[in-house]
Ligand SMILES: [Zn+2]
């Protein structure tokens with residue numbers, strides 16, 4: 771497994787050298803004057819989000835993909851997404867909200883929040899989740915809420931888990947379904963986001979990597995996969 775992966779990585783490095791320059795980001799959300807050289811991905815804070823968390827999420831996507839990644843001004847969560855019985859926000863309604871935003875020529879839109887979110891899962895109408903992404907589709911949403919206990923106590927793991935989460939939800943929007951490998955970014959959290967985040971290597975496995983490459987011929991997924 772490792773040998774194949776090394777060859778794959780080598781091939782990618784040889785075949786797709788780092789471009790010398792990145793296009794300058796557009797100045798304001800929704801006012802992209804000319805088409806960027808790379809697909810534009812917008813990170814939209816929903817509600818109050820720590821600025822350094824938004825910056826981290828932007829960087830997490832930027833360092834993995836040849837995407838132009840920009841942070842948008844924060845939006846308030848849509849009133850229609852509020853689920854009063856559990857005092858949390860319905861993720862599929864937040865996706866509808868993101869889909870309806872004026873996002874310039876954004877290729878993908880990532881909603882980022884620190885609010886509790888939920889969706890319907892099987893028989894359970896309102897199930898708390900860490901994130902939801904269209905498969906495939908334009909938008910995904912993720913929350914730092916489930917990891918909030920680590921925010922001050924264990925910053926490195928807090929950020930590592932959120933990196934895994936944003937790549938997972940973005941992966942869904944790029945056509946990736948769940949992966950049977952626990953260490954892969956695309957592993958199913960199976961109702962326990964914290965456990966899944968701990969088990970993840972924060973890398974796409976070779977199979978998911980190859981699938982991504984088929985989707986995004988101009989992108990490169992970085993990192994080293996080590997088989998268990
Ligand atoms: Zn998922």
Ligand SMILES: [Zn+2]
Pocket residue numbers: 949950951954955956957974975976977978979
């Ligand atoms: Zn995988």
